[in-house]
Amino acid sequence: MTVTTSPDTSNTAHIVLPTTTAGFALPKDVDAAAVASALVEKLGTALSSSDGRALADLLLPTGYWRDVLAFTRDYRCFSRPAITTVFGDIVPEQQIRNVKVSDLPPPEVQTPYPDLGWVKVHFTFDAVVGRCGGVARLVLDNGEWKVWTLFTTIDEMAGHIQKFGYHRPYGEHNAMEPHDEKRAREREFADHDPDVLIRHNGLALAAQMKAYGLHPLIVDRQSRIGDNWRKRYASLSLHDLLHGNHLPFMPFPTNWPLFIPAGKVANWLESYAEAMDLDIWLESTVDGSKSRYDEATKSWTMSVLRTVDGQIIERTINVSHVVLATGLIGGKAYMPPPLPGQADWEGEIKHTSQHAGGKGLDGKRVLVIGSSTSAHDVSVDLVKHHAEVTMLQRSPTFVMSFKSGLPILSGGGLYSQAMAERFPVEVADRIADGFPRLVTRALAKRGTAYLEQADAELLSGLKKAGFKTWSGPDGTGFMTLAQEKGGGFYFTSPGGGSDLIIRGAISVRSGEVSAFLPDKRVRFSDGSEDQFDLVLFATGYTGFKETVTETLGPKAAEKLGNVWGLDAEGEMQGIARYAGIPHVYLAVGNFMSSRSMSKNIAMQIVGQRDETWGEPYKPRDYAEPTLHMKSAKTQDDKERPPPEVSRSAKPLSRAMDLGTA
Template identity: 35%
Template sequence: MQDLVGHEESLADQHGLYEDRKITWEEDVDARFRAIEADPTVLIIGGGQSGLMTAARLRRLGIRALIIEKNAHVGDSWRQRYPNLTLHTPADHSSSTHASSTFPKYIPKGKLANFLDSYAVDHELCIWLSSRVQSTPVYDSSSARWTVEVQRGDRTVFLNPKHVVLATGSGRPRIPTWNGMDEFQGALYHSDFHKDAEQFRGKRVVVVGAGNASADICHDFVAHGAAEVTMVQRSATCVVSSSTMEQTHFKSPFPDGTPIEEYDFHTNSLPLAFLLQLNLSGGAQQIKMLDKELHEGLSKVGFNLTWELSPGSGEVGLLGFVFNRLAAGTMLDIGCGKLIIEGRVKIKQGQDISHLDKDGITFKDGSKLSADVIVLAYGLTGSFSLVALLGNEITEQLPPKVWGLDSEGELNQIYRPSGHPGLWFAIGGFSISRFFSKHLGLQILARELGIA
């Protein structure tokens, strides 16, 4: 479905002359924002790419949408992350439109944050910054409205939207608990809080985890002169080089200048379950062959590789991990693989951690790694950890999983009815948010028109 007849997505009436020049553009925007703030039809919690793109779609459909964002600036969720972070997917695939000619192929986090900020301004989105939900939202089935208590700066505001969209990202940092964590005398922190490798020049570093964040951070420590960098790989990782991924998944079949809507339609025209079946039927093997040299080098130094979600389940490749686990357990290699092969990043493989002491980590097999710095690249809790925000009563009405493939091979609960009236989830990377935000907007519009 592309549009609802008579309610097509459009801003054609925005010709720039407001009430025959009786008011200015600034006054028009201010009046529209005041109307949204007084009675938002949709409250979007989270001002990252998913929340912003959903709000932009709703605006084009004439639906009042208010975003609340916990950070002080749009884009801070990217801006505040580790210094050397870039997107691991090409700019053409990862922006909200075809990438600007000023974008490098792999967009640095600061440039991406600035882009999101400008996107919010360009699309005239109504956003409350430094704002968060203060208590569990309450749904009134008789009025079909929510009551949401929002802390906006030093003020408490109660809102009554018809729809709440959760666009809160991939969850909170997952931090394990081991005996002796309080005894360790060095620096110990989650990868989400990695800021400055330079301050640890000449130090011994252990990064626990073997996914994308771990690879980036290990690379950062090597680049800034750490004395020794060790990656702890507890199980196995699905590794694909960025060049292979670009060649097999991100290379557009269309000539330059093709509207991105056509690109997105083509990309999403095949069912996800069918794409995974293609991988199971030999597609993953073909992709592996392109990275044969990389994989052989990693294996020789003890790095454990996999293309299966579980042993014996079949090789679904990186896409299987993306669609089922939000890419947990994968490494889209942009350089760390070479450092591992060269021995500049050492590998400690296959052993669980027993405890920490004052100067390092002891594993359950009795082996030990001395460390001045321990970084926990354990990923995030996942968007499906919802009890803290929604409470038990609402959470119990929802299916057990957000994200991952359902029995029909579609992504669970995102950009579609959640199982609870007036509650929606907007989650995913740029291409997913760009395409599916339109379909979420159409579903909300249909309900507002009384035809769904």
């Protein structure tokens, strides 16, 4: 797997949490509404002034302001020392007005840990760009309420209201054309080109764009919507909770399971595409060698190869934007360079993405290379089909149980049934996005320390079985691994991969394969040998550059900047924002992140098409630096430093919507 990350990606030592030991104790009786009212009055005055010091003075010295599109037209995060300069660059021109407290949800005191608490306030305001909103978290500092984290974003673009809810289309009475015929005609784009081309999936993004009145076209090489889920191993299911995985405009039914099987997901995606009237060309791909960007018209000319009734039809289209919605990593299944003897090996070798399941492998000896989620899922399925399984672990893996990790996976209860009954999932997204990512990582360290206690028996059993675990980069658990690599972790359940390893049903080796030998033998890096019928590589994917090359050509791929990992301000690089290629966006992530990301990409495209958006605020040198991070490197057990938080740190005292999942 080739994923480009920044050199500065994970250290959270400089993040100061406003704990009681740091001098930030919440009073016993706090009038959250009064705190919110006072804040909004000061915030309105500060944002409508021309003096950045007024805004900076509202924040703690260790406070942060995160903006998503509202002021910066980008994903940016600033610490207090930078705010005065940033303010003068971007705030006055926005003409801020009507700053008000929002009651969805109302202001409240939150104490997720006994030594850590704040007052959370949602607010709205109007700006040149449109209707905006945000979240502030306040703590008491020497008798004065100060903002610890401030978040701002766009809700509605000026002049562009999405067509849903009160603004839904009226419909048509006495239509002359049957609906199915109308949809078939629209899907062909016979009389006009699409506005945007979306490569691969991107259903949520297409739905958001259609709500803005755009005409996106999805091009997918699969023969059926959802086949990228159907064609994987039969035991695959989502590893995120249902409450965080809803698609825009169409949430899952309330009687669905918390963890959804892959086949059920696939069928839902197919239903979603039909319900949203999305235009999709299946069994189609793009000839990247013919893709051209015209600087004068700011549009892409692209050649789409479409299979219709067994015939390949080429269609040249002009679109203003291209979005690559290529899954978590992008590219194709990654196979390491061939090893000695691999080409002539008598057994079978393939990538886990090509593995449909363990049926028919009863009694077969299988080597699974890798130790993250796919490797575990495939191994469990093989054991259930009575294969003899060996897992080859090449580096330590972060492991947690679903039982212990449920508060973390639900974002501290943010994505749960209780919260779903309080407010829509989009509000939950707002709360989660309201934390700067590095602050979220600092909070994740506490959760990880708790997990090491809660899962102590599990981790000890894995160690005895020869399986190496660790607490993740800087002790942040799976969060940094997800943001840096899109893998390197596994969540286990009773009877899952970890239990099978501990029981010996899955054998574990450490190291690498050094050669493939006659008689189906495999030699390992320690010199030992064993015999296998099948070798499965759970080695990830090649990355985004290959996807860009395939779709837009090698010249465009050369312009691609860093993708994945965090930049110097703690924001994800190249995803849902400018990535170095004009009018091209990458839509990357799980269901949860794709939901909010899809609207953000749609708004950027709408704004660029009508030329009202403006350029993203560019990074610059400030009087004092913003965020600093040190490199996160994979470590084995001997190199791993002790966590920097107390082992006695408890999990969330109640559902507190930390947004750390």
